[in-house]
Amino acid sequence: MKHIRNFIQNNVFFLMCILCTFLSSCSNDDDTTIVPDNWINIPNEGFTIGYEGGLLTRDFTVSAEINPERVYIISESNWIRASIENTTVNLRITESTVTQERNSIVTLIYDGAHRLELPVTQAAAPAAKVSEIRLPASLHNQTIGLGQVFNLTSLIEVMPANAGNKTLNYTVEGDKDIVSIENGILKIEKEGTATIKVAATDGSGVTADLKIIGSGTEPFIRDGWSVETSIKYSNGNGYVVDGSTGKPEDMFDGDASTFLSLVKPGKSYSGSTTPADHQLYFVVDMGVEQSFNYFTWAHRAGNSYDYLRVWGISIEGSNNGKDFTEIQSNIDIPHANNTDEIKIEIPESTYRYIKVKLVKWSDIAGGSTSGSSMQIGEFNVGKK
Numbered sequence: 001m002k003h004i005r006n007f008i009q010n011n012v013f014f015l016m017c018i019l020c021t022f023l024s025s026c027s028n029d030d031d032t033t034i035v036p037d038n039w040i041n042i043p044n045e046g047f048t049i050g051y052e053g054g055l056l057t058r059d060f061t062v063s064a065e066i067n068p069e070r071v072y073i074i075s076e077s078n079w080i081r082a083s084i085e086n087t088t089v090n091l092r093i094t095e096s097t098v099t100q101e102r103n104s105i106v107t108l109i110y111d112g113a114h115r116l117e118l119p120v121t122q123a124a125a126p127a128a129k130v131s132e133i134r135l136p137a138s139l140h141n142q143t144i145g146l147g148q149v150f151n152l153t154s155l156i157e158v159m160p161a162n163a164g165n166k167t168l169n170y171t172v173e174g175d176k177d178i179v180s181i182e183n184g185i186l187k188i189e190k191e192g193t194a195t196i197k198v199a200a201t202d203g204s205g206v207t208a209d210l211k212i213i214g215s216g217t218e219p220f221i222r223d224g225w226s227v228e229t230s231i232k233y234s235n236g237n238g239y240v241v242d243g244s245t246g247k248p249e250d251m252f253d254g255d256a257s258t259f260l261s262l263v264k265p266g267k268s269y270s271g272s273t274t275p276a277d278h279q280l281y282f283v284v285d286m287g288v289e290q291s292f293n294y295f296t297w298a299h300r301a302g303n304s305y306d307y308l309r310v311w312g313i314s315i316e317g318s319n320n321g322k323d324f325t326e327i328q329s330n331i332d333i334p335h336a337n338n339t340d341e342i343k344i345e346i347p348e349s350t351y352r353y354i355k356v357k358l359v360k361w362s363d364i365a366g367g368s369t370s371g372s373s374m375q376i377g378e379f380n381v382g383k384k
Contacts, residue, residue, distance in 0.1 A: 033065050033066055034065065035063070035065060035066055035110065035111070035113070035114050036063050036065065038063065039062060039063050039065075039066060039110055039114050040060055040061070040062050040063075040071070040108060040110070040114075040116055041060060041061045041062070042058060042059070042060035042061075042089070042108070042116070042118075043058060044116070044118065046118060046119035046120060046121055047091060047106075047118060047119070047120045047121070048120075048121045048122075048123075049093050049120075049121075049122050049123070050122070050123045051095065051096040051122060051123045051124060051125040051126070052095055053079075053092075053093040053094050053095040053096065053122070054092075054093060055090065055091070055092055055093075056089075056090075056091040056093065056120075057088055057089060057090055057091075058088070058089045059087055059088050059089075060087055060088075060089065060108070061087060062087075062110075066110060068086075068087050070110060070111075071084060071108060071109070071110055072084060072108075072109055073089060073106055073107065073108050073109070074106065074107050074109065075091075075104065075105075075106045075107075076104055076105050076106075076107075077102075077104035077120075079093065079094045079096070079102070079104070079122070080092070080093055080094075080104055080106060080120060082106045089106075089108070089118075091106065091120065093120070093122060095125075096122050096123075096124070096125045097125050097160060097161045097162040098124065098125055098161075098162065099124055099125055099126075099127050099162050099164065100124050101121060101122065101123060101124045102121075102122050102124075103119065103120065103121050103122075104119075104120045105117050105118065105119055105120065106118050106120055125162045126162075126164075127162065127163065127164025127165070128160050128162050128163050128164060129163065129164075129200075129202055129203070129204040130158055130159070130163045130165070130166070130200035130202050130204045130206045131159055131160055131163075131204070131206065132158075132159040132160075132206065133156060133157075133158060133159075133168070133198055133200065133206055133207065133208040134156065134157040134158075134159060134208075135156060135198070135208055135210050136155040136156060136223060138155075138221050138223035139155065139210065139212065139221065139223075140210055140211055141211050141213070142212075142213065142221070143213045143214075143215045143218055144188050144212060144213065144214055144215070144218060144221060145188065145214075145215070145216065145217055145218030145219060145220060145382050145383065146188050146189070146190065146191065146214055146215075146216065146217070146218075146383065147187070147188060147290075147291050147292075147383040148187070148188050148220050148221065148290060148382075148383075149185060149186065149187045149188075149288045149289065149290055150185070150186045150187075150221075150224075150287075150288070151184060151185055151186075151224070151287050151288050152168075152170065152181070152184045152185070152186050152198075152210075153168070153184040154224055154287065155223065155224055156168065156198065156210075158200070163202070164202065165200075165201060165202035167200075167201045167202075168184070168198055168199065168200060168201065169198075169199045169200075169201050170184065170186075170196055170197070170198055170199075171196065171197040171199070172194055172195075172196055172197075173194070173195045173196070173197055173209075174193070174194055174195055175192055175193075175194060176194075177189060177190060177192075178190055178191075178192040178193065178194035178212070178214050179194045179196065179212055179214065181196065185288060186212075188212065188214040189214070190214055191214050191215050191216065192213075192214055193211065193212070193213050193214075194211075194212045194214070195209050195210070195211050195212075196209070196210040196211075196212065197209060198210055216384075217382060217383065217384035218382065219296050219380040219381070219382040220286075220290065220292070220380055220381055220382050222252040222286075222380060224287045225252055225284060225285065225286050225287060226249070226284075226285045226287075227248040227249060227251065227252070227260075227282055227283065227284050227285070228248065228282065228283050228285075229248055229260075229262065229280070229281070229282045229283075230278070230279065230280055230281045230282070230283075231262070231274060231278060231280065233263070233271075233272035233273070234271065234272060234273075235271070235272065237272075239260060239261055239262060240261045240262065240263055240269055240270055240272050240373055241261075241270065242259075242261045242270075242373070242375070244258075245257075245258040245259055245261070246259070246260065246261035247260065248260045248282055251376055251377070251378055251379045252378075252379075252380075254378070255301075255377075255378075256298040256299070256300060256301035256339070256341075256377030256378050257300070257301040257302050257377070258377070259300045259375040259376055259377045260282065260375065260376045261373050261374070261375050262274065262280055262358070262373060262374050262375075263372055263373050264361060264363060264371070264372055264373060264374055265277070265278050265280060267372040267373075268372060269372035269373050279357060280357070280358045280374075281355055281356055281357040281358060282355075282356050283321070283353055283354070283355045283356075284353065284354045284356070284379070285321065285352065285353055286352055286353070286354070287352070288352060289319060289350055289351060289352045290350065290351070290352070290381070290383075291348065291349070291350040291383055292346075292348070292349060292350075292381040292382060292383050293345060293346060293347065293348040293349070293382075293383050293384060294343055294344060294345045294346060294381065294382055294383070294384060295315070295343075295344055295346060295379065295380065295381045295382075296341050296342065296343050296344075296378065296379070296380045296381070296382065297310075297333055297341070297342045297344070297376070297378065297379060298339075298340075298341045298342065298376075298377040298378035298379075299335065299338060299339060299342075299375070299376070299377055300375040300376070300377045301339055301377055303375070304337065304339070305370075305371060306335045306336050306337075306362060306367065306368075307361075307362035307363070307367055307368040307369070307370050307371040308371045308373060308374060308375050309333075309335040309361070309362075309374065309375070310333055310335070310358050310360070310361055310374050310376060311332065311333055311335050311360040311361050311362065311365050311367070312330055312331060312332050312333055312358075312359050312360025312361075312365070313331050313333060313356050313357060313358060313359060313360075314326070314328070314329040314330060314331065314356075314357040314359050315327045315328055315329075315331065315346060315354060315355070315356055315357075316354070316355040316357070317349050317350075317351030317353065317354055317355070318351055318352070318353040318355065319351055319352050319353070320353075321352075321353045324353070324355050325351075327346055327347055327349050327351075328346045328347060329359075330359060330360070331344060331346070332360070341378065348383070354381065356379065358374060361374055
């Protein structure tokens with residue numbers, strides 16, 4: 001028993017020695033270290049590199065009081081991958097296609113009070129020749145209603161991104177009365193098929209043929225259109241999420257099962273509330289002035305509850321997005337048992353922006369007060 005007791009006492013003493021040594025070393029850790037102002041030594045001139053990108057490295061040392069393994073680095077740009085290996089800063093820079101110089105910052109950090117910012121500059125990419133003209137699928141070889149106007153400059157994509165001169169030239173071939181085009185603004189004038197030769201002007205010789213089919217009273221093609229609503233909910237959205245849909249642009253996808261969803265005034269849904277005195281509306285920006293004399297409307301497909309539908313609207317127009325003029329007010333929209341596209345004539349107007357006010361729904365028109373939201377499956381305009 002005496003030998004066992006001595007063995008235990010000796011080992012306890014040994015363990016206590018180890019513990020004391022550990023505690024002694026911990027008492028001098030980084031948390032209690034007084035970090036000097038000159039905690040790091042690294043050349044502080046900025047990093048520079050050509051547009052091709054590549055690897056930049058720079059060595060650093062730290063003062064004796066701190067642990068170099070606690071130094072880390074962050075980058076504020078996604079074209080820089082910054083890391084530290086031992087005491088070497090590594091910056092991996094991606095190739096730039098931007099025709100202007102780009103600048104950023106990487107920051108070496110020890111703690112909240114000890115940081116060092118280093119600038120990074122990458123040279124501008126040289127301007128490239130045009131290699132491809134990508135035609136909009138929504139227009140090329142498509143049937144388009146008479147009177148619709150398009151800004152081809154915003155719809156045609158010129159590649160590569162760093163092409164130095166993206167200016168295009170447009171020439172109508174064949175029957176020149178079918179379409180008119182000036183400064184990239186295309187208008188469908190009459191029925192028939194026209195081909196527009198689209199050519200780069202940078203000497204590359206790249207061309208593309210845009211085929212246009214004008215026909216009757218087709219509703220407008222909505223590519224390039226945008227839409228905003230009158231309200232911002234607490235989550236920052238101007239709409240209420242409903243499964244995988246609910247967004248304003250879901251009214252432009254040709255599928256009435258996706259829809260814009262807004263909370264009825266005075267009600268709440270999914271954590272979002274519309275004040276009782278708020279006038280709900282949405283504003284469509286068609287990109288260019290259009291002449292139209294009817295609109296089309298589709299209720300949400302796959303749902304027959306008319307208390308979730310809009311029963312009446314008022315429409316206004318504007319060419320600056322601020323000053324709106326009434327086109328027609330209090331337009332009734334059929335709502336009961338109707339899932340087909342609804343077409344309603346309105347006075348002929350020419351505007352870029354269309355404001356659609358929601359003025360009638362079940363709660364205020366003698367219908368059911370059930371349901372907290374209103375849903376619009378599709379909205380469009382056209383000219384006949």
